[in-house]
Amino acid sequence: MDVEQAEAALVEHYPRLVRLAYLTLPPTLGRNRRVLTAHSLTQRALPRGRTTTSLIPAQATGRERNPGYAYIRLQVVRTALEAGLPPRRKSWPKRSQLPPLLPQVWGLRLFPRSGGADELALDQRLSALSSPARAAYVLRGLEKLPDPATRTLLEEAGVEDPAAALTEANSVPSQLYALLASPEFDPCSLHARPTDLMRRRQHVRAALAGTAALVVCGAVLGLPGDAWGPDDAAAPPYARNPAAQAALDPGRLTTAAATAWQATGRTDFSTWPARGDLTADKALLRRALAVWARPGESVQVSVTLGTPAGPPPGPPQLLYAGKVDNVRVVMAYDGFRVARYAEPLDGTTVAALDLTRADGATGAGASALVVGRTDGNVRYLTAPWVREAAVRDLTRPTGEVSALALSKDGVTEPFASPAVRTGACTSWEVLQLTDAAGRTRLLTDLSEVTPAHLTAGRPSSSPGREATGAPATWAPFACSLAAVRSQGVRTVNAWQFARQPLPDASGNADWVCTRAETWRGAGTRVLAQFRTARGAYVTATADDVPTCGPTAPHVLAAAPWKSATGDSYLLAAGSKDTVSLELTGGVNGSSPGNLLAVPAEDGVRAELKGTLANGREINGL
Known part of the structure; x- marks a missing residue:
């Protein structure tokens, strides 16, 4: 195969190949590095010379019947699996195990769009698999490869026991294959956020001012905030101002009395008392507030449509803090949004944050x-x-x-x-x-x-x-x-x-x-x-x-219907305030009142109009 043949396959199927690499890479890399590494591995998959390269026979008759695509896919899987291997003390790390030289994006963090609860659950289940098992599941679900072809590809990619990888991949239901095509796992459709702006400024000043700037950086690293405890999954702080700090202080969380809803007669979130067996865990509350203000790369963020992201404008109200199944959960309300923070019981470096609007809820x-x-x-x-x-x-x-x-x-x-x-x-x-x-x-x-x-x-x-x-x-x-x-x-x-x-x-x-x-x-x-x-x-x-x-x-709608004898009709109906109906176009008919049935051929298209009791005309939905 020559370089041009492989390059044509890579360009044509680039988004699919990058998604394949992204899903195979270990989640421990963080979403920003996974995105950049997936693009880097895919771009480096081209053959180095013009010599003929042996292909996997089972792949040559696959989806595209394209030997160039089969070759590029094999290289992507092989290097993605290598990237998940731990470094060895007595040997140099492989290139795929190092942070990518290219592409690089300075001053921005890149990550795919957040999905829903289904995508989060699938990502968690895939992260529990080994790299070969994860690759096997993705090849089955995304590439639609049968098990023999998947086993052969894994062997060519250097997996020692492909059969064990396939068996382990069976622990994740095949019904979730469709979610692999979700925007959650699309490293070509990205959100961009700035890196730590304050720290970047400090680095520039350090380069210009030398020793004096180093002193300033040391002072910044020692500013108040660490005394509350580590932020774990949160990103580094980007601002120091009284309002922002007050919103991150667990000691300033507001709470409602247990009988507030009875005393005020209000049935909204402002009268919910703080409940749960972890409401006094200041370290947990601190982590939840810090992640809400600035979620790090290891945080799975889900924001309901129309809900603004970002920190609370001031100290929010605590609704719940406790253990639910196998996670610790904190729920808070800032008067406009409800935030749900969750972290596993056995660690604090990964977390999930859900934000949803609840303004005016009663x-x-x-x-x-x-x-x-x-x-x-x-x-x-x-x-x-x-x-x-x-x-x-x-x-x-x-x-x-x-x-x-x-x-x-x-x-x-x-x-x-x-x-x-x-x-x-x-x-x-x-x-x-x-x-x-x-x-x-x-x-x-x-x-x-x-x-x-x-x-x-x-x-x-x-x-x-x-x-x-x-x-x-x-x-x-x-x-x-x-x-x-x-x-x-x-x-x-x-x-x-x-x-x-x-x-x-x-x-x-x-x-x-x-x-x-x-x-x-x-x-x-x-x-x-x-x-x-x-x-x-x-x-x-x-x-x-x-x-x-x-x-x-009011409402007006139509539907095709076929009787048990095979006769086809177009039925229409409006709400009771409809005094007449009319069908025009592929079939004509009219009727006083709010019901109409007209014989019509299959697939006929018609325009439906109605007249209300007040004389106003309306169109079909």
């Missing part, structure tokens, strides 16, 4: 927070006014409701979270809470720290009625909640706006509109759904529209 919106997720299960920290907790399957409105035990700190037992489910959706478990006044509410995990509040009924200026009062409305459409995961959703309302007799007299069709409101206001998602005895389907979607909301409590 009542149901401030009734619970996700305090931990482990092995597909979720635990909640409930508000002090919550008296009972239970789990119910939203897809079975008449099914049994299972009680959940609450600890003395208000933490629920774990139960299966629909947010991390893969495969077919056959159930959707939600949290049911009963407060001191006897009101029951339903909340669901959508991969955020704050669960989404579920309501049902016609939208109006007042909050929708609780979904517990109309569980049958939600039952056929519960699995559609998966479409709004990780979107910063605050509430989701389901409203059955019409019921339509089917043209062949085989029953009725229910039309339901679900509207997901976000904490940030923008990003609202509206779904029109259609249900018959044969199943439920999403027929239309729209983003950032007032339809089906308090300011525009």
